[in-house]
Amino acid sequence: MMRPWILPLLLVLCGSFVAVGLVRSGSPGTAAGLLPVFLALAGVNSPLIFPRSVGAAEAQRRSAVDGRPVIYWRPGCKYCIRLRVRLGRSAHRLHWVDIWRDPAGAAAVRAANDGNETVPTVVVAGRPRTNPDVEWVRQQLSRSM
Known part of the structure:
Protein backbone atom coordinates (compact mmCIF):
# COMPACT_ATOMS: atom_id res chain seq x y z
CA MET A 1 0.00 0.00 0.00
CA MET A 2 2.12 2.84 -1.31
CA ARG A 3 -0.63 5.44 -1.68
CA PRO A 4 -0.38 6.84 1.88
CA TRP A 5 3.38 7.23 1.48
CA ILE A 6 3.46 9.14 -1.81
CA LEU A 7 3.31 12.65 -0.32
CA PRO A 8 5.85 11.96 2.48
CA LEU A 9 8.26 10.39 -0.02
CA LEU A 10 7.91 13.35 -2.38
CA LEU A 11 8.61 15.74 0.48
CA VAL A 12 11.75 13.82 1.48
CA LEU A 13 12.97 13.70 -2.14
CA CYS A 14 12.28 17.39 -2.76
CA GLY A 15 13.96 18.35 0.49
CA SER A 16 16.98 16.24 -0.40
CA PHE A 17 17.30 17.80 -3.86
CA VAL A 18 16.95 21.31 -2.43
CA ALA A 19 19.54 20.58 0.28
CA VAL A 20 22.02 19.11 -2.21
CA GLY A 21 21.55 22.12 -4.49
CA LEU A 22 22.13 24.52 -1.60
CA VAL A 23 25.27 22.66 -0.49
CA ARG A 24 26.66 22.73 -4.03
CA SER A 25 25.95 26.45 -4.32
CA GLY A 26 27.87 27.11 -1.10
CA SER A 27 25.05 27.41 1.45
CA PRO A 28 25.41 24.38 3.73
CA GLY A 29 23.93 26.24 6.69
CA THR A 30 20.73 27.00 4.81
CA ALA A 31 20.60 23.39 3.62
CA ALA A 32 21.02 22.14 7.19
CA GLY A 33 18.15 24.37 8.29
CA LEU A 34 15.83 23.57 5.42
CA LEU A 35 16.17 19.79 5.25
CA PRO A 36 14.66 19.22 8.75
CA VAL A 37 11.65 21.31 7.70
CA PHE A 38 11.00 18.98 4.75
CA LEU A 39 11.53 15.93 6.96
CA ALA A 40 9.09 17.29 9.58
CA LEU A 41 6.48 17.92 6.89
CA ALA A 42 6.98 14.39 5.61
CA GLY A 43 6.53 13.00 9.11
CA VAL A 44 3.36 14.98 9.77
CA ASN A 45 1.85 13.88 6.47
CA SER A 46 2.72 10.22 6.97
CA PRO A 47 0.50 7.59 8.57
CA LEU A 48 3.01 7.35 11.43
CA ILE A 49 1.43 10.08 13.57
CA PHE A 50 -1.91 8.30 13.70
Missing part, protein backbone atom coordinates in the same frame (compact mmCIF):
# COMPACT_ATOMS: atom_id res chain seq x y z
CA PRO A 51 -2.78 5.43 16.02
CA ARG A 52 -2.83 2.04 14.36
CA SER A 53 -5.80 1.75 12.03
CA VAL A 54 -8.26 -1.10 12.15
CA GLY A 55 -10.83 -2.19 9.60
CA ALA A 56 -14.27 -0.59 9.54
CA ALA A 57 -16.01 -3.77 10.68
CA GLU A 58 -13.60 -4.21 13.60
CA ALA A 59 -13.89 -0.53 14.58
CA GLN A 60 -17.68 -0.72 14.55
CA ARG A 61 -17.60 -3.89 16.64
CA ARG A 62 -15.26 -2.31 19.18
CA SER A 63 -17.31 0.88 19.27
CA ALA A 64 -20.47 -1.11 19.97
CA VAL A 65 -18.71 -2.72 22.94
CA ASP A 66 -16.98 0.31 24.49
CA GLY A 67 -19.01 3.24 23.07
CA ARG A 68 -15.94 5.08 21.79
CA PRO A 69 -16.16 7.05 18.53
CA VAL A 70 -14.88 5.70 15.22
CA ILE A 71 -12.82 8.17 13.18
CA TYR A 72 -12.48 7.64 9.44
CA TRP A 73 -9.38 9.37 8.07
CA ARG A 74 -6.78 9.28 5.28
CA PRO A 75 -3.08 10.18 5.21
CA GLY A 76 -2.25 13.68 4.00
CA CYS A 77 -5.61 15.15 5.02
CA LYS A 78 -4.85 18.42 6.81
CA TYR A 79 -8.14 18.30 8.72
CA CYS A 80 -7.37 14.77 9.94
CA ILE A 81 -3.90 15.87 11.01
CA ARG A 82 -5.33 18.88 12.84
CA LEU A 83 -7.87 16.71 14.65
CA ARG A 84 -5.22 14.13 15.54
CA VAL A 85 -2.79 16.73 16.89
CA ARG A 86 -5.46 18.60 18.88
CA LEU A 87 -6.73 15.37 20.46
CA GLY A 88 -3.27 14.68 21.83
CA ARG A 89 -2.94 11.56 23.97
CA SER A 90 -6.67 10.88 23.96
CA ALA A 91 -6.45 10.03 20.24
CA HIS A 92 -5.18 6.56 21.12
CA ARG A 93 -8.46 5.78 22.87
CA LEU A 94 -10.46 6.22 19.66
CA HIS A 95 -10.96 3.73 16.82
CA TRP A 96 -9.20 4.96 13.66
CA VAL A 97 -10.03 3.64 10.17
CA ASP A 98 -7.79 4.58 7.23
CA ILE A 99 -10.18 4.78 4.27
CA TRP A 100 -7.33 4.30 1.79
CA ARG A 101 -6.56 0.91 3.32
CA ASP A 102 -10.10 -0.24 3.99
CA PRO A 103 -12.69 -0.22 1.18
CA ALA A 104 -15.50 -0.80 3.70
CA GLY A 105 -14.38 2.30 5.58
CA ALA A 106 -14.37 4.34 2.37
CA ALA A 107 -17.88 3.06 1.60
CA ALA A 108 -19.08 4.05 5.09
CA VAL A 109 -17.71 7.57 4.60
CA ARG A 110 -19.33 7.88 1.17
CA ALA A 111 -22.64 6.72 2.63
CA ALA A 112 -22.42 9.37 5.35
CA ASN A 113 -21.34 12.21 3.03
CA ASP A 114 -23.57 12.02 -0.05
CA GLY A 115 -21.09 9.93 -2.02
CA ASN A 116 -18.01 11.99 -1.10
CA GLU A 117 -14.99 10.68 0.79
CA THR A 118 -14.87 13.65 3.13
CA VAL A 119 -12.71 13.08 6.18
CA PRO A 120 -12.42 13.17 9.09
CA THR A 121 -15.80 11.61 9.59
CA VAL A 122 -16.55 10.65 13.17
CA VAL A 123 -19.26 8.10 13.93
CA VAL A 124 -20.78 7.90 17.40
CA ALA A 125 -23.60 5.45 18.10
CA GLY A 126 -24.24 5.05 14.38
CA ARG A 127 -24.51 8.81 13.74
CA PRO A 128 -21.83 10.35 11.50
CA ARG A 129 -20.42 13.84 11.84
CA THR A 130 -18.03 15.27 9.27
CA ASN A 131 -15.04 17.39 10.32
CA PRO A 132 -16.30 17.89 13.89
CA ASP A 133 -14.89 20.26 16.46
CA VAL A 134 -12.25 18.64 18.66
CA GLU A 135 -14.18 19.57 21.82
CA TRP A 136 -17.22 17.69 20.54
CA VAL A 137 -15.05 14.60 19.95
CA ARG A 138 -13.63 14.89 23.48
CA GLN A 139 -17.16 15.11 24.89
CA GLN A 140 -18.19 11.98 23.03
CA LEU A 141 -15.09 10.19 24.29
CA SER A 142 -15.74 11.21 27.89
CA ARG A 143 -19.35 10.00 27.65
CA SER A 144 -18.14 6.57 26.61
CA MET A 145 -16.00 6.14 29.69
Whole structure:
Protein backbone atom coordinates (compact mmCIF):
# COMPACT_ATOMS: atom_id res chain seq x y z
CA MET A 1 0.00 0.00 0.00
CA MET A 2 2.12 2.84 -1.31
CA ARG A 3 -0.63 5.44 -1.68
CA PRO A 4 -0.38 6.84 1.88
CA TRP A 5 3.38 7.23 1.48
CA ILE A 6 3.46 9.14 -1.81
CA LEU A 7 3.31 12.65 -0.32
CA PRO A 8 5.85 11.96 2.48
CA LEU A 9 8.26 10.39 -0.02
CA LEU A 10 7.91 13.35 -2.38
CA LEU A 11 8.61 15.74 0.48
CA VAL A 12 11.75 13.82 1.48
CA LEU A 13 12.97 13.70 -2.14
CA CYS A 14 12.28 17.39 -2.76
CA GLY A 15 13.96 18.35 0.49
CA SER A 16 16.98 16.24 -0.40
CA PHE A 17 17.30 17.80 -3.86
CA VAL A 18 16.95 21.31 -2.43
CA ALA A 19 19.54 20.58 0.28
CA VAL A 20 22.02 19.11 -2.21
CA GLY A 21 21.55 22.12 -4.49
CA LEU A 22 22.13 24.52 -1.60
CA VAL A 23 25.27 22.66 -0.49
CA ARG A 24 26.66 22.73 -4.03
CA SER A 25 25.95 26.45 -4.32
CA GLY A 26 27.87 27.11 -1.10
CA SER A 27 25.05 27.41 1.45
CA PRO A 28 25.41 24.38 3.73
CA GLY A 29 23.93 26.24 6.69
CA THR A 30 20.73 27.00 4.81
CA ALA A 31 20.60 23.39 3.62
CA ALA A 32 21.02 22.14 7.19
CA GLY A 33 18.15 24.37 8.29
CA LEU A 34 15.83 23.57 5.42
CA LEU A 35 16.17 19.79 5.25
CA PRO A 36 14.66 19.22 8.75
CA VAL A 37 11.65 21.31 7.70
CA PHE A 38 11.00 18.98 4.75
CA LEU A 39 11.53 15.93 6.96
CA ALA A 40 9.09 17.29 9.58
CA LEU A 41 6.48 17.92 6.89
CA ALA A 42 6.98 14.39 5.61
CA GLY A 43 6.53 13.00 9.11
CA VAL A 44 3.36 14.98 9.77
CA ASN A 45 1.85 13.88 6.47
CA SER A 46 2.72 10.22 6.97
CA PRO A 47 0.50 7.59 8.57
CA LEU A 48 3.01 7.35 11.43
CA ILE A 49 1.43 10.08 13.57
CA PHE A 50 -1.91 8.30 13.70
CA PRO A 51 -2.78 5.43 16.02
CA ARG A 52 -2.83 2.04 14.36
CA SER A 53 -5.80 1.75 12.03
CA VAL A 54 -8.26 -1.10 12.15
CA GLY A 55 -10.83 -2.19 9.60
CA ALA A 56 -14.27 -0.59 9.54
CA ALA A 57 -16.01 -3.77 10.68
CA GLU A 58 -13.60 -4.21 13.60
CA ALA A 59 -13.89 -0.53 14.58
CA GLN A 60 -17.68 -0.72 14.55
CA ARG A 61 -17.60 -3.89 16.64
CA ARG A 62 -15.26 -2.31 19.18
CA SER A 63 -17.31 0.88 19.27
CA ALA A 64 -20.47 -1.11 19.97
CA VAL A 65 -18.71 -2.72 22.94
CA ASP A 66 -16.98 0.31 24.49
CA GLY A 67 -19.01 3.24 23.07
CA ARG A 68 -15.94 5.08 21.79
CA PRO A 69 -16.16 7.05 18.53
CA VAL A 70 -14.88 5.70 15.22
CA ILE A 71 -12.82 8.17 13.18
CA TYR A 72 -12.48 7.64 9.44
CA TRP A 73 -9.38 9.37 8.07
CA ARG A 74 -6.78 9.28 5.28
CA PRO A 75 -3.08 10.18 5.21
CA GLY A 76 -2.25 13.68 4.00
CA CYS A 77 -5.61 15.15 5.02
CA LYS A 78 -4.85 18.42 6.81
CA TYR A 79 -8.14 18.30 8.72
CA CYS A 80 -7.37 14.77 9.94
CA ILE A 81 -3.90 15.87 11.01
CA ARG A 82 -5.33 18.88 12.84
CA LEU A 83 -7.87 16.71 14.65
CA ARG A 84 -5.22 14.13 15.54
CA VAL A 85 -2.79 16.73 16.89
CA ARG A 86 -5.46 18.60 18.88
CA LEU A 87 -6.73 15.37 20.46
CA GLY A 88 -3.27 14.68 21.83
CA ARG A 89 -2.94 11.56 23.97
CA SER A 90 -6.67 10.88 23.96
CA ALA A 91 -6.45 10.03 20.24
CA HIS A 92 -5.18 6.56 21.12
CA ARG A 93 -8.46 5.78 22.87
CA LEU A 94 -10.46 6.22 19.66
CA HIS A 95 -10.96 3.73 16.82
CA TRP A 96 -9.20 4.96 13.66
CA VAL A 97 -10.03 3.64 10.17
CA ASP A 98 -7.79 4.58 7.23
CA ILE A 99 -10.18 4.78 4.27
CA TRP A 100 -7.33 4.30 1.79
CA ARG A 101 -6.56 0.91 3.32
CA ASP A 102 -10.10 -0.24 3.99
CA PRO A 103 -12.69 -0.22 1.18
CA ALA A 104 -15.50 -0.80 3.70
CA GLY A 105 -14.38 2.30 5.58
CA ALA A 106 -14.37 4.34 2.37
CA ALA A 107 -17.88 3.06 1.60
CA ALA A 108 -19.08 4.05 5.09
CA VAL A 109 -17.71 7.57 4.60
CA ARG A 110 -19.33 7.88 1.17
CA ALA A 111 -22.64 6.72 2.63
CA ALA A 112 -22.42 9.37 5.35
CA ASN A 113 -21.34 12.21 3.03
CA ASP A 114 -23.57 12.02 -0.05
CA GLY A 115 -21.09 9.93 -2.02
CA ASN A 116 -18.01 11.99 -1.10
CA GLU A 117 -14.99 10.68 0.79
CA THR A 118 -14.87 13.65 3.13
CA VAL A 119 -12.71 13.08 6.18
CA PRO A 120 -12.42 13.17 9.09
CA THR A 121 -15.80 11.61 9.59
CA VAL A 122 -16.55 10.65 13.17
CA VAL A 123 -19.26 8.10 13.93
CA VAL A 124 -20.78 7.90 17.40
CA ALA A 125 -23.60 5.45 18.10
CA GLY A 126 -24.24 5.05 14.38
CA ARG A 127 -24.51 8.81 13.74
CA PRO A 128 -21.83 10.35 11.50
CA ARG A 129 -20.42 13.84 11.84
CA THR A 130 -18.03 15.27 9.27
CA ASN A 131 -15.04 17.39 10.32
CA PRO A 132 -16.30 17.89 13.89
CA ASP A 133 -14.89 20.26 16.46
CA VAL A 134 -12.25 18.64 18.66
CA GLU A 135 -14.18 19.57 21.82
CA TRP A 136 -17.22 17.69 20.54
CA VAL A 137 -15.05 14.60 19.95
CA ARG A 138 -13.63 14.89 23.48
CA GLN A 139 -17.16 15.11 24.89
CA GLN A 140 -18.19 11.98 23.03
CA LEU A 141 -15.09 10.19 24.29
CA SER A 142 -15.74 11.21 27.89
CA ARG A 143 -19.35 10.00 27.65
CA SER A 144 -18.14 6.57 26.61
CA MET A 145 -16.00 6.14 29.69
